[in-house]
Amino acid sequence: MSRGIPLIGKNQNYGQFPFMTTIGICDKNTGAEKNPEITAFGYGSLSTTLNPDNVYSLSGRFVAPNEKEPPKFYFDQEVTQFIAASDDYPASLANKTSVWGIGIIAAREEFAGTRAGELPRNLCLSVRHTDYNNNTRQSISFTMDYVVPGNPLLVRQFSNLNIGLEVTLSGFICDYNPQTFVWEAHVLGISFHSGDQDPHLGSQTSTPAQHRSRRPGMMSIGSGSTNSSPAASAIASTSRSTIPTPSSSLPQDSPAAQISRLPKVNPAGDSGEEGEIDEDEHVQVNTFPPRRTLQDITKDAQKELKRQKRT
Secondary structure, eight states, X not given: OEEOOOEEOTTOSOEEEEEEEEOOEEOTTTOOEEOOEEEEEEXXXXXXXXXXXXXXXXXXXXXXXXXXXXXXXXXXXXGOEEEEEGGGOOSOOTTOOXXXXXXXXXXXXXXXXXXXXXXXXXXXXXXXEEEEETTTTEEEEEEEEEEEEOOTTTGGGGGGOXXXXXXXXXXXXXXXXXXXXXXXXXXXXXXXXXXXXXXXXXXXXXXXXXXXOSSTTOOOTTTXXXXXXXXXXXXXXXXHSOOOOTTTSSXXXXXXXXXXXXXXXXXXXXXXXXXXXXXXXXXXXXXXXXXXXXXXXXXXXXXXXXXHHHO
């Protein structure tokens, strides 16, 4: 790794620090190690910048426009990890650059493996990525090839990887085509995105009438949302309704309400065992004393005054 000219403004201590580095890959035909050159950018100061001729573990965004210029790698200074000096690190870094990309499948092609170690059935996906170029301050789109091996774990997903589908692919960078300026990655994992996108179409098409929620009947508690299924609405309306009972449909102080609170007594001639509960006996008995009126309170006060005068 070698350091370039820092992109720092006048009278400023922070800015972009470019570094010339490489990505190690193995040639598929000869197995020899190749190191295509890229430019890595990190935002920071002179005291936190990387030192040349060292091995670091970097994490960030890989922007590889399909043009005749080195790709740009914008790494995060906060998660940079020093590994060792270049001379003290004898291990090969070929095919050790991990990558995960989010994009839309632009083309697909199945092919049979002809080289040593390749599976008889494989799938090559051309994925279109959209990212932000910090140097030009503009959005950029580029394509990258992902080779999905036909192993027992991934071969069953070939039929689901159709043009127009947005997916997340994880793996490692394994090749670079200098004629088309396209990088290639070997896929280890696949993650499908949820949504209404039709995987059989090249672009997403949907109409409001055919829209289908990912969570039918989902309701936001407390937000006043009315987006609920008929079944959920019926259950909600039942739970809010009040079922009248003899004690709740009459005034609390009325004689009828007081009578309704009394326990039911088996009529004469209906013999029941001790402790047996009648099936119709569902009314809850009120164990609280009757509510006192203003007239009862006044009478009790007058009686208390008379009692104190006598004593």
